[in-house]
Amino acid sequence: MKKLVLLMLIVALVVPMALFAQGSQEAATGSQEDSKMGGVLVFGRSGDSVSLDPGRETDGESFYATTAVYDTLVEFVPGETAVQPALAESWDIEDGGLTWTFHLREGVKFHDGTPLNADAVVFSFERQFVEDHPYYDQGPWKYWGYMDMDNIVDEVIAVDDLTVQFKLKKVEAPFLANLAMDFASIVSPTAAAKYGDDFKNNPVGTGAFKFVSWTKDSDIVFERNEDYWDGPVYLDRLILKVIPDATSRWLALQKGEVDLIDFPSAEDLPAMAETDGIQLIQQPGLNVGYLALNTQKKPFDNKLVRQAMNYAIDQEEIVKAVYGDVGQVAKNPLPPTIWSYNDDIEDYGYDPDMAKKLLAQAGYADGFEMELWAMPVARPYNPNARKIAEIMQAQLAKVGIDAQIVSYEWGTYLDKTDMGEHQAAMLGWTGDNGDPDNFLWVLLSAPAAELPAGNIALWKNAEFTDLIGRAKEVTDQAERTELYREAQVVFHEEAPWVPIAHSVVTIPAKEEVKNFVIYPTGKRVFKHVYFED
Amino acid sequence: MFKHILKRLSLLIPTIFGVVTLVFFMIALAPGDPARVMLGERANAEQIEQLRAELGLDKPLIQQYGLYLSRIVRLDLGKSITSGQKIASEIKERFPATIELAIWAMLFATVLGVLLGVTSAIRRNTWVDYTTMGGALVGVSMPVFWLGLVLIMIFSVWLDLLPTGGRMNIRYFFEPITNFYVIDGIIMWFKEGTPKFLVSALRHLILPTIALGTIPLAIIARTTRSSMLEVLQQDYIKTARSAGIKERRVIYRYALRNALLPVITVIGLQFGLLLSGAILTETVFSWPGIGKWIYVAIGARDYPAVQGGIIFISIFFVLINLVVDILYSVVNPKIRLQ
Numbered sequence: 001m002k003k004l005v006l007l008m009l010i011v012a013l014v015v016p017m018a019l020f021a022q023g024s025q026e027a028a029t030g031s032q033e034d035s036k037m038g039g040v041l042v043f044g045r046s047g048d049s050v051s052l053d054p055g056r057e058t059d060g061e062s063f064y065a066t067t068a069v070y071d072t073l074v075e076f077v078p079g080e081t082a083v084q085p086a087l088a089e090s091w092d093i094e095d096g097g098l099t100w101t102f103h104l105r106e107g108v109k110f111h112d113g114t115p116l117n118a119d120a121v122v123f124s125f126e127r128q129f130v131e132d133h134p135y136y137d138q139g140p141w142k143y144w145g146y147m148d149m150d151n152i153v154d155e156v157i158a159v160d161d162l163t164v165q166f167k168l169k170k171v172e173a174p175f176l177a178n179l180a181m182d183f184a185s186i187v188s189p190t191a192a193a194k195y196g197d198d199f200k201n202n203p204v205g206t207g208a209f210k211f212v213s214w215t216k217d218s219d220i221v222f223e224r225n226e227d228y229w230d231g232p233v234y235l236d237r238l239i240l241k242v243i244p245d246a247t248s249r250w251l252a253l254q255k256g257e258v259d260l261i262d263f264p265s266a267e268d269l270p271a272m273a274e275t276d277g278i279q280l281i282q283q284p285g286l287n288v289g290y291l292a293l294n295t296q297k298k299p300f301d302n303k304l305v306r307q308a309m310n311y312a313i314d315q316e317e318i319v320k321a322v323y324g325d326v327g328q329v330a331k332n333p334l335p336p337t338i339w340s341y342n343d344d345i346e347d348y349g350y351d352p353d354m355a356k357k358l359l360a361q362a363g364y365a366d367g368f369e370m371e372l373w374a375m376p377v378a379r380p381y382n383p384n385a386r387k388i389a390e391i392m393q394a395q396l397a398k399v400g401i402d403a404q405i406v407s408y409e410w411g412t413y414l415d416k417t418d419m420g421e422h423q424a425a426m427l428g429w430t431g432d433n434g435d436p437d438n439f440l441w442v443l444l445s446a447p448a449a450e451l452p453a454g455n456i457a458l459w460k461n462a463e464f465t466d467l468i469g470r471a472k473e474v475t476d477q478a479e480r481t482e483l484y485r486e487a488q489v490v491f492h493e494e495a496p497w498v499p500i501a502h503s504v505v506t507i508p509a510k511e512e513v514k515n516f517v518i519y520p521t522g523k524r525v526f527k528h529v530y531f532e533d
Numbered sequence: 534m535f536k537h538i539l540k541r542l543s544l545l546i547p548t549i550f551g552v553v554t555l556v557f558f559m560i561a562l563a564p565g566d567p568a569r570v571m572l573g574e575r576a577n578a579e580q581i582e583q584l585r586a587e588l589g590l591d592k593p594l595i596q597q598y599g600l601y602l603s604r605i606v607r608l609d610l611g612k613s614i615t616s617g618q619k620i621a622s623e624i625k626e627r628f629p630a631t632i633e634l635a636i637w638a639m640l641f642a643t644v645l646g647v648l649l650g651v652t653s654a655i656r657r658n659t660w661v662d663y664t665t666m667g668g669a670l671v672g673v674s675m676p677v678f679w680l681g682l683v684l685i686m687i688f689s690v691w692l693d694l695l696p697t698g699g700r701m702n703i704r705y706f707f708e709p710i711t712n713f714y715v716i717d718g719i720i721m722w723f724k725e726g727t728p729k730f731l732v733s734a735l736r737h738l739i740l741p742t743i744a745l746g747t748i749p750l751a752i753i754a755r756t757t758r759s760s761m762l763e764v765l766q767q768d769y770i771k772t773a774r775s776a777g778i779k780e781r782r783v784i785y786r787y788a789l790r791n792a793l794l795p796v797i798t799v800i801g802l803q804f805g806l807l808l809s810g811a812i813l814t815e816t817v818f819s820w821p822g823i824g825k826w827i828y829v830a831i832g833a834r835d836y837p838a839v840q841g842g843i844i845f846i847s848i849f850f851v852l853i854n855l856v857v858d859i860l861y862s863v864v865n866p867k868i869r870l871q
Contacts, residue, residue, distance in 0.1 A: 040704055047829065050616050140587075145580060200617070212706075216626050217821030219703050239703055243819040244829075251685050252697040252819075379574075411565030414574070429574060452578050 036530035040237040041513070043524065044249045044258035048217045048242045053200035054185040055128050058142050063182040064240055064524045068222050069111075070185035070205035073102055073121070073164075074176060078517040078525065079283065081338050081434030082477075083180045086230075087116060087206065088164075097171035097475050104162040108229050110188035111210045118158035123189040125156045135192060138199070143183035147432065152178075171473045173480060174435035181433050182523070208233045208527035217242055234530035253278070253508060259531075260509035260516065262524070266324045266383070272508045281507040283518040284328050284337050288439065289382035289428035291372075291392070291498040292457040297423050299368055306495040307348070308358035309424075312399045314350035318391050319501050322384050326506060330499035332488050333439055337520040339477075340436050340484035345492050355399045367400025373417065373425035377410045381428030381503055388426065388500065418452035426500070427456060434521050436484045440468045444491065457496035464490045541855045545848065552847040553605055556840050557598055566590070567834040571614070588614065588836075601840075610841035615833050620841035624823060628845075629712035630700060631822035634814070635807045637738050638746035643800055646750045650757020650796075651789060654765065665754065672751030677810055681744040681817035688740060695740055698819035702733045741818040745810055749803040756799045760792040767791075793864055801857030805850040 047061045054066035075086035085091075088102035108116040126133050128141035129150060144150070152175055154167040168175065178184060191204030203211050208230070209222035222238040225231075241258060243249040246265035250272065252258045260281075264272060272278055293300040293309060300306055319327040331347040334340070359365060374389035375382065382388065389405045396403045408416060417425045431438050442448055446465040448455035464487055471483035491497075505518050512531045519525055568584040569576065585591045589600065604611060610620035649669075653662045689697040700714050701707045707730055710717045715738070718731030764770065765788055773783045811824035823842060830838035 042703065056617075213708060215709065215821065216623075217826065218699060218819070221703075221706060237706075241699070241703055241819075242821070243698055244816045244825060245682075245819070247682055248685065248698055248817055248819060251682075251690050254690050255693070255697050257697055257699075409565045411567070411569035414569055414576075415566070427574065454577075 036234045036514075036532075037232070038234070038236050039531040040239065041235050041260075041526060041529060041531070042239045042241050042258040043526070044241050044243045044252055044261040045524075046242075046244055046246070046249070046263050049214075049220065049240075051200035052203040052211065052214070052220075053138070053187075054182040055124075055141050055144070055187075056139060056200060058146070060522050063522070065220050066182055066185060066203060066205075067207070067523050067525060068209040068238060068240075068527075069203045069207045069211050070182070070187065071207050072180050072182070072184050072186065073104075074180045076180050076434060076519055076521055076523070078528075079519065081177075081286070081520050083177055083434075086180075087121075087186055091176075093475050097173070097473065098168050100166040100168065100175070101159070102164045102166070104164065105229060106162060108206050109227060110191065110204055110206050111225060112188055112191050112194075112204045114188045114190040114204075116186065116206055117161050118164045120189050121164045121186055122156050122158050123192070124186045125153070125184070127192075128183070129153065138197065141183070143181065143432075147178050147181070147183070149178065171475075173472055173475050174433060174437040176475075177433035177435040177438075181521070209235075209238050212237075228527070230527065233527055235526065238526050250508070253510070256510070259513050260507055262507065264506055264508050266326050269325045269506065277511050279509055279511050279513075281509055281516060281518060283505055283520065284335055284502045285380065285505045286335050286337060286431040286434060286520040286522065287381040287428060288330055288333060288335055288502055289379070289426065289500045290330070290333070291424055291426050291500060292417075292422075293424050293496060293498070294420060294422055294456070294458055295460075295496055296420060296458045299362070299364060299370075300423065302362045303494060304358045304362035305364065308355040308362070308399070309396075309401075310348035310495050310498050311351045311355035311358065312401065313392055313395050313498050315498075315500055316350065317395070318388050321391060322387050323501055323503060326383075326504045327501040328504055330501050331492075333444060333491055333497065333499060334436055334484075334488065335431070335439075335502045335520070338431070338434060338436055338439070340481040342485040342488040344485075345488060348495075352395075352399050359399065359401075364400075367402065369402045369404070370396075371406045371423045372396075372403040373406045373408075373413070373422045375410065375413055375426055376407050379428055380430055382426065382500070383503070385426045415452075417456045418454075420451060420453060420456065420458050422456070425456060428500075431521065436480075437468065437472055440484065440487060441472070444496065445469070459494070459496035461490065461494055461496075464494070538855065538859070541858070545851055548851055549605075549844060549848060552844055553602065553840070554598075556843050557601055560836050560839060561594055561597065567836060570834050605844070610844070611837040613830070613838045614835045615830075615838070620837055623826065623838065624841065624845055626712070627821060627823045627826050630714075630820060631808065631811055631815070631824060633713050633715065634738065634741055634745060634820060634822065635804065635811065637742045638807060639749065639800070639804055641742050641746040642749035642753055642803065646753030647757050647789075647793075647796065649750075649754040651761055651784065653754070653758045654761035655784065657762065662758075666758065669751040669754045672747045673755075675747060677744055677748065677813045678817055680747060681740070681814060684740045684744055685817070696737050698737075698817070700734065700737050700820065701730065702737075705730065705733060707733075741814050741820055744817065745807060745814040748810065749800075749807065752803060753796060753799060757792065757796050760795050761788060764788045764792040790864065794861065797857055797860055797864065801854055804853050808846050808849070 045061060045064060049062040049065045050057050050059055051062060052065050054063065054070055071087050073086060073088040074083045077084050087105055087108065089105050091100055091102045093100055104116060104118065110116060127135040128144045130136060152168055152170065152172045154169045157165045159165050185205060188204040192199045195202045201214065208225055208228050210225050212221040212223050214220045219239050219241045224233045224236055243252055246263060249261040250264060250268050253261050273280055293306050295301055315329040319329050331345060332342060359367065372389050372392060374385040378384060393403045393405060416422065417427060429439060429443055442454050444455050444459060444464065445468060446460040449458045449460050467483050467487040471480045474480055507518060509516060514530050514532050516529045568581050568588060568590060572580055572584065589597055612619055613623055649665045653665045656662050685697045688695045710720055714734035718734040721730040722728045770783060770788055773787055808824060811822060812828050814820065815822045815825040827839060827842040830842065
């Protein structure tokens with residue numbers, strides 16, 4: 001009996017030891033060459049892609065993968081929201097902005113050898129909106145709808161082998177930025193025909209990396225495209241690895257199993273900053289969290305009260321308590337990474353005395369009672385609305401405003417705020433295409449205040465709407481910038497919101513990882529990343 | 534016995550009907566419009582209507598239920614809303630990972646649990662007993678999530694001995710064959726002549742096995758101990774001992790066999806519960822299994838996936854209980870299956 005127990009214990013101890021011993025051998029990664037070329041980069045991310053067809057999906061995790069494989073006609077300048085040529089070398093705008101002609105880059109090939117030409121571009125777009133197109137049924141093409149492309153694009157025409165023309169239904173300057181988004185990726189028509197319904201699992205594009213394999217919920221593997229038009233691509237291979245838990249991701253980075261990680265948890269950031277061999281790559285995100293004041297309901301129909309709210313709420317305190325190192329106080333509806341952000345505007349700041357004065361002027365010397373709505377869920381732009389509401393409640397009490405915190409289940413919350421049932425409600429927005437229109441028109445224009453409203457301040461300001469309406473129609477960037485800057489001044493004066501914060505995107509990475517740039521639009525781009533020896 | 538198995542299998546039908554009904558109404562009556570939640574901030578009224586129609590949410594509840602039942606009868610679990618893939622193939626892709634981990638965890642818990650339980654019972658009220666049972670108490674009250682992170686911290690980060698998560702060193706670019714990685718590793722050993730895949734698969738299994746197996750281990754150890762103590766008091770044991778039969782034979786041949794009966798029941802139940810513990814373990818160790826998949830589906834309100842997953846697990850649970858019943862009659866012929 002004793003011997004048996006002893007034997008089993010020995011087995012139980014020795015077998016794992018033998019396995020441990022293999023450890024150092026397995027952990028060793030491929031050696032790097034002396035130049036920038038080579039290496040396998042592993043990106044630890046929080047979830048798996050839904051599918052690998054960029055037209056079908058809406059989630060960031062899917063786009064992380066498709067961005068590696070596909071290119072677009074135009075692309076975002078690394079780290080910015082402006083666009084630059086990509087598969088299209090140049091473009092002309094005619095008919096007062098109704099006809100856009102794109103000239104394609106010559107000699108580009110898809111990974112399956114199919115040449116990139118105008119037909120491929122037409123195919124990539126028509127499948128998303130021409131209802132009798134043979135591949136239309138592979139949809140739904142959600143982002144096409146989200147970006148309102150049905151009301152923008154009339155037809156896409158192949159003029160000659162390397163020239164594509166878009167005929168628009170209306171003049172819409174942000175259209176160009178839409179073409180830099182993932183849903184506008186150019187796909188190989190040959191591969192789409194070859195794989196049929198399974199094309200969404202077998203992506204073939206012109207991008208920096210070729211798709212190799214996908215193990216669901218685990219990893220997607222890509223290899224270098226040797227013939228990349230925007231090369232050289234330094235990495236031999238790129239792996240997107242799913243590690244759902246934030247702490248586990250951080251542990252995997254410390255262990256060296258992954259080279260950089262997505263969505264670190266805020267509590268770990270101070271420790272990360274102090275860890276040798278780890279760098280934190282940071283940039284404010286393309287988002288805004290705000291408190292919308294319902295301008296159609298008392299007392300927020302009064303501009304003075306809205307301004308008083310801005311003075312009474314101390315965003316600094318909120319950001320410190322709730323966002324920690326991953327937030328930046330907001331003063332404008334646009335995030336600072338977006339072009340035309342008006343930095344000349346001076347924040348209201350925290351000034352309870354000024355708030356009281358304005359309230360008295362507005363006839364609320366004794367304050368008032370209000371409902372303060374807080375979302376029940378964490379969002380990228382607002383990690384904890386309930387906690388923010390509590391801090392606001394305390395701050396508002398100091399100027400005599402008695403705020404009751406109200407919350408609903410998320411779906412109900414969205415429905416009720418859409419219908420303008422609230423007095424004041426927190427919400428936020430994450431931008432899609434990096435165009436100011438994608439924030440200001442959707443969230444603050446008069447048409448967006450029609451129920452169900454995207455503009456939940458129900459703010460109908462003719463001057464503001466006119467400015468951003470004109471900015472939609474001129475295609476000159478400098479002119480558009482001026483109009484948006486002016487619009488932000490009107491917003492500041494009228495104060496339909498209390499802007500709260502922009503959350504900061506942080507990517508912790510090994511120090512050897514070089515040239516990784518955070519794109520404000522949320523893309524993760526590895527085409528020019530390399531390892532330093 | 535064969536007849537009994539058939540009868541038990543036929544009982545699956547009402548069980549599954551019950552599960553389907555319960556799951557359907559629980560989800561249908563949960564507050565919030567799934568279409569609204571799925572589309573989030575950026576939805577307009579038209580898109581919400583369209584999605585509701587796509588999901589069949591615009592029909593009366595009873596009609597939705599009828600449609601759902603008729604699909605289940607045809608063994609059609611439907612398609613996932615988020616991925617558009619068939620639920621059946623989604624499950625097929627992930628279930629091997631969960632089962633592989635569950636089997637190892639159960640093996641770990643059973644072998645070690647019975648061993649510790651027996652040792653404790655024999656050495657009753659000695660330091661061995663106190664340590665083991667104390668350890669079991671800690672084990673049973675340990676939060677799996679926390680235990681997993683601590684294991685990673687110690688064995689992966691500090692001691693640098695084991696990987697932090699996943700099923701295989703991803704730099705091996707391994708393409709699964711059966712999707713049971715230990716089996717695949719053995720196949721690869723024959724095919725490619727290197728055991729590295731097998732070794733990597735086993736190394737990745739160690740920490741999640743311990744994390745997932747700790748609670749069942751503690752429960753099995755405690756059950757074995759008390760059951761063993763009870764049996765050791767029995768007259769026939771005293772008779773056997775007085776007849777001069779060797780102590781080892783008395784314990785393993787006569788006592789343990791009877792003591793194992795309640796333990797087997799516990800093992801069966803724990804195996805079923807393991808599937809729920811798997812959600813946490815799979816999340817901490819980035820294990821691409823079914824538990825984590827259902828968890829994500831709940832968050833995304835992917836109802837067909839949640840329903841399909843729960844139905845699948847329920848069937849699995851019932852089947853395991855059936856196997857336990859059969860084992861019962863093997864261990865103790867006195868309990869005849871009718």
